[in-house]
Amino acid sequence: MDDALIGRFAAIVGEKYAVRAGADIVPFVSEPRGLYGGVTPLVLRPGSVDEVSRIMALATETRTPVVPQGGNTGLVGGQMPDKSGGQIVLSLSRLNRIREIDTHSNTATVDAGVILETLQQAADQADRLYPLALASQGSCEIGGNLSSNAGGVGALAYGVARDLCLGLEVVLPTGEVLDDLRKLKKDNTGYDLKDLFIGAEGTLGVITAAVVKLFPKPKGREMAWIGLASPEAALALFGRANEAAGAGLTMFELAHRTPLEFAALHLPSPPCPIPLDYEWYVLMEISSGRSGEDARALIESILESALEDGVIEDAAIAANLSQARDFWQLRENLPEAQKPEGASIKHDISVPVAAIPAFIVRAAKAVESVSPGARVCCFGHMGDGNLHYNVSQPVGANPEAFLALYKPMNHAVHDVVRAMDGSISAEHGIGVLKRDELIATAPPVAIDLMRRIKSSFDPAGIMNPGKVI
Amino acid sequence: MDDALIGRFAAIVGEKYAVRAGADIVPFVSEPRGLYGGVTPLVLRPGSVDEVSRIMALATETRTPVVPQGGNTGLVGGQMPDKSGGQIVLSLSRLNRIREIDTHSNTATVDAGVILETLQQAADQADRLYPLALASQGSCEIGGNLSSNAGGVGALAYGVARDLCLGLEVVLPTGEVLDDLRKLKKDNTGYDLKDLFIGAEGTLGVITAAVVKLFPKPKGREMAWIGLASPEAALALFGRANEAAGAGLTMFELAHRTPLEFAALHLPSPPCPIPLDYEWYVLMEISSGRSGEDARALIESILESALEDGVIEDAAIAANLSQARDFWQLRENLPEAQKPEGASIKHDISVPVAAIPAFIVRAAKAVESVSPGARVCCFGHMGDGNLHYNVSQPVGANPEAFLALYKPMNHAVHDVVRAMDGSISAEHGIGVLKRDELIATAPPVAIDLMRRIKSSFDPAGIMNPGKVI
Numbered sequence: 001m002d003d004a005l006i007g008r009f010a011a012i013v014g015e016k017y018a019v020r021a022g023a024d025i026v027p028f029v030s031e032p033r034g035l036y037g038g039v040t041p042l043v044l045r046p047g048s049v050d051e052v053s054r055i056m057a058l059a060t061e062t063r064t065p066v067v068p069q070g071g072n073t074g075l076v077g078g079q080m081p082d083k084s085g086g087q088i089v090l091s092l093s094r095l096n097r098i099r100e101i102d103t104h105s106n107t108a109t110v111d112a113g114v115i116l117e118t119l120q121q122a123a124d125q126a127d128r129l130y131p132l133a134l135a136s137q138g139s140c141e142i143g144g145n146l147s148s149n150a151g152g153v154g155a156l157a158y159g160v161a162r163d164l165c166l167g168l169e170v171v172l173p174t175g176e177v178l179d180d181l182r183k184l185k186k187d188n189t190g191y192d193l194k195d196l197f198i199g200a201e202g203t204l205g206v207i208t209a210a211v212v213k214l215f216p217k218p219k220g221r222e223m224a225w226i227g228l229a230s231p232e233a234a235l236a237l238f239g240r241a242n243e244a245a246g247a248g249l250t251m252f253e254l255a256h257r258t259p260l261e262f263a264a265l266h267l268p269s270p271p272c273p274i275p276l277d278y279e280w281y282v283l284m285e286i287s288s289g290r291s292g293e294d295a296r297a298l299i300e301s302i303l304e305s306a307l308e309d310g311v312i313e314d315a316a317i318a319a320n321l322s323q324a325r326d327f328w329q330l331r332e333n334l335p336e337a338q339k340p341e342g343a344s345i346k347h348d349i350s351v352p353v354a355a356i357p358a359f360i361v362r363a364a365k366a367v368e369s370v371s372p373g374a375r376v377c378c379f380g381h382m383g384d385g386n387l388h389y390n391v392s393q394p395v396g397a398n399p400e401a402f403l404a405l406y407k408p409m410n411h412a413v414h415d416v417v418r419a420m421d422g423s424i425s426a427e428h429g430i431g432v433l434k435r436d437e438l439i440a441t442a443p444p445v446a447i448d449l450m451r452r453i454k455s456s457f458d459p460a461g462i463m464n465p466g467k468v469i
Numbered sequence: 470m471d472d473a474l475i476g477r478f479a480a481i482v483g484e485k486y487a488v489r490a491g492a493d494i495v496p497f498v499s500e501p502r503g504l505y506g507g508v509t510p511l512v513l514r515p516g517s518v519d520e521v522s523r524i525m526a527l528a529t530e531t532r533t534p535v536v537p538q539g540g541n542t543g544l545v546g547g548q549m550p551d552k553s554g555g556q557i558v559l560s561l562s563r564l565n566r567i568r569e570i571d572t573h574s575n576t577a578t579v580d581a582g583v584i585l586e587t588l589q590q591a592a593d594q595a596d597r598l599y600p601l602a603l604a605s606q607g608s609c610e611i612g613g614n615l616s617s618n619a620g621g622v623g624a625l626a627y628g629v630a631r632d633l634c635l636g637l638e639v640v641l642p643t644g645e646v647l648d649d650l651r652k653l654k655k656d657n658t659g660y661d662l663k664d665l666f667i668g669a670e671g672t673l674g675v676i677t678a679a680v681v682k683l684f685p686k687p688k689g690r691e692m693a694w695i696g697l698a699s700p701e702a703a704l705a706l707f708g709r710a711n712e713a714a715g716a717g718l719t720m721f722e723l724a725h726r727t728p729l730e731f732a733a734l735h736l737p738s739p740p741c742p743i744p745l746d747y748e749w750y751v752l753m754e755i756s757s758g759r760s761g762e763d764a765r766a767l768i769e770s771i772l773e774s775a776l777e778d779g780v781i782e783d784a785a786i787a788a789n790l791s792q793a794r795d796f797w798q799l800r801e802n803l804p805e806a807q808k809p810e811g812a813s814i815k816h817d818i819s820v821p822v823a824a825i826p827a828f829i830v831r832a833a834k835a836v837e838s839v840s841p842g843a844r845v846c847c848f849g850h851m852g853d854g855n856l857h858y859n860v861s862q863p864v865g866a867n868p869e870a871f872l873a874l875y876k877p878m879n880h881a882v883h884d885v886v887r888a889m890d891g892s893i894s895a896e897h898g899i900g901v902l903k904r905d906e907l908i909a910t911a912p913p914v915a916i917d918l919m920r921r922i923k924s925s926f927d928p929a930g931i932m933n934p935g936k937v938i
Contacts, residue, residue: 058617181890182821182891188892190898191918192665198661246685246758303646352571353574384654430657442658443647446476450664452926457925
């Protein structure tokens with residue numbers, strides 16, 4: 001890219017918001033896992049949709065590749081420029097206005113750059129709930145949540161980011177603005193454009209704003225750590241809790257003993273509230289729209305009957321809000337607790353909920369065949385069929401030698417996933433990390449349709465090239 | 470179409486299932502409203518996905534337009550061939566197998582031709598709920614429900630047909646089969662193809678099977694007819710009920726007095742359970758996953774506090790299941806009750822829930838400006854912002870003269886809808902009925918994107934031509 005072109009782009013946002021080099025540019029070209037550091041001559045930080053539109057029009061005119069970026073928390077490299085130095089980064093973070101909260105329609109209309117936690121808090125202040133909840137919620141942004149169709153914990157009762165979105169504003173590669181910021185639950189006027197941009201990781205257009213759903217705020221929430229003998233028992237408990245609480249079952253996380261032992265060893269606080277004597281654990285939350293007492297009575301009745309019937313072995317209910325936060329903290333610490341155990345190879349998979357127990361058996365065999373002695377750290381959103389199936393190196397093994405098994409390990413685990421009609425990317429997306437595998441293993445007819453969409457929406461190929469497809 | 474070509478198509482399904490003429494063909498070329506009777510030389514009734522695939526391959530080879538058809542209950546002409554005699558009808562009704570009900574994953578995998586009521590019953594027998602509920606449920610089919618993204622009453626708590634679908638099997642115009650029959654709630658592997666076919670009314674491909682969500686069956690349901698002074702009061706009641714019951718608020722239907730008076734006059738049974746002394750009425754249902762008593766206590770507490778606070782004027786709770794059926798029957802009879810009052814002009818619109826009261830005021834003025842004395846029959850799914858805003862002719866007016874106002878009336882009402890960021894087709898779709906209006910009034914950039922999708926998925930233009938776009 002020559003200086004004249006860089007100057008034309010910079011002039012759209014003003015020099016102050018055109019980051020060209022040095023320390024200022026670092027946060028935009030490095031990412032959480034340290035895998036996809038890229039190179040860019042320019043990060044543009046527009047302050048309005050009109051500026052985004054003018055940037056894209058100029059990009060189309062000059063065939064300049066553009067990489068949209070939100071809070072830069074993505075785990076698959078979707079928000080990173082490549083190493084060519086020929087791609088510019090388009091940061092949406094300055095578009096950070098909550099345009100409206102409508103408590104009658106139960107919607108919020110927000111700019112793409114609003115931080116998830118900011119929206120959660122604004123909803124809370126309006127006595128509503130925005131239920132999307134992610135580990136990165138303090139820095140990830142709504143536009144990125146939608147572009148990657150984020151999932152997280154709240155998806156069980158409320159759905160993934162896609163399910164929570166009613167309308168979008170999108171700047172197309174040409175700079176045209178698609179204004180579909182509508183608050184409608186029912187709207188059958190032609191093809192569903194919105195859901196194409198959601199989950200497209202910025203390869204079809206730039207999401208600049210969205211209308212999202214809000215919900216009544218639960219009046220009571222109760223959380224329990226539960227010990228069980230097997231994934232089958234967890235599945236039985238899930239069925240019972242679903243039956244008893246329906247939409248009030250707001251969290252159902254599964255964890256094997258291994259990651260909890262790692263947590264006890266390396267991050268002893270907060271401790272596991274029940275002894276590490278069981279093979280499997282569930283962290284379950286029950287919410288009530290009525291009262292705290294109601295949620296308490298409901299979770300107690302579920303756990304009591306499950307104990308009586310031998311479905312579960314042990315359980316501890318959080319005594320207060322601070323303990324509930326500890327319960328969740330322990331679950332959230334599990335990836336961190338793995339680090340001192342050496343190198344790890346991670347998977348973000350989903351299978352039908354009913355297939356979780358069989359998957360766990362078959363995947364363990366697959367892991368063992370690739371790396372005997374490797375230690376499976378299995379935990380995740382069981383109620384959604386979504387496991388973060390992480391594998392730590394064998395004790396005493398060479399980390400590099402273990403990481404050299406990354407691809408065979410992925411393939412072995414993903415083969416099990418595919419055989420069970422599952423997904424090799426449940427909630428993190430494709431980005432760069434899984435692009436080759438997606439193209440190699442998805443049904444060719446699906447890839448063909450995706451390519452047709454890509455080339456008809458972005459014929460110049462300037463929207464986040466090299467990602468997804 | 471020459472006889473040789475007709476013979477080639479017929480050979481795929483066998484003569485028995487190739488309907489060519491006479492009385493047998495009538496049910497496939499006439500539709501509920503009698504507006505879109507078409508002409509076809511051939512109705513094909515394939516018995517397998519493979520036959521559908523071979524039909525589409527031959528259609529592509531010979532550039533033969535194909536009109537997919539389910540239960541033929543659509544209200545916008547989407548399932549009808551045109552009058553050219555050059556389009557063949559592809560009936561999916563023989564694909565009517567429920568492939569699997571998975572009570573752990575809470576899914577049903579069903580052929581496109583399964584009748585909605587059949588699926589409802591099968592779910593019920595498995596102690597689950599399939600919540601899609603439509604007036605036509607005794608004859609409409611799952612494939613049509615998805616192709617038209619049907620809404621109905623259950624959408625309030627459970628979502629529209631799109632929200633209820635996890636996976637699809639689709640035969641493309643070329644005959645290729647896209648197998649995406651997955652049971653996954655979380656799956657971020659590339660563009661969302663599924664949601665493109667849903668609501669596309671058969672213009673992009675032929676849906677042959679689907680995975681749909683099932684829910685725990687409520688253990689208690691309580692229904693009440695409620696009298697109120699205004700739509701504002703109904704909105705306040707909706708807020709309270711939503712707050713108190715959350716996902717347990719499973720129906721919130723609004724009706725003005727006029728259609729209820731018509732029902733009392735022309736279809737006196739079942740009667741309105743409260744006097745026709747109020748200006749507005751709400752039919753509300755509260756469900757509980759716990760017990761009938763729980764649902765009863767909840768609906769009573771909502772109604773009591775609303776009465777005390779002057780939000781509502783009167784209410785009657787159904788005493789038993791049979792009375793609850795009568796309550797619903799009265800609501801369902803409202804379109805029928807309009808018929809003896811002469812000609813009517815109908816609208817299927819949605820606006821943000823918060824805008825419902827303002828819409829009702831502004832739309833009434835629009836109606837009056839087009840046809841002074843015309844009687845508005847306003848009722849519908851208020852909780853979804855979706856009203857069936859029907860207009861009966863003025864007393865004593867000439868029906869033909871009134872119907873001649875169809876377009877100006879539509880335009881006047883739809884102008885109000887558009888000014889409020891609403892939808893001119895909330896749940897019935899576009900089909901033939903609203904195609905010209907969609908193209909003329911939707912943002913050109915949206916129409917352009919839809920056309921790009923259409924031409925990249927169906928370059929030969931053989932999939933249900935003349936519909937939607």
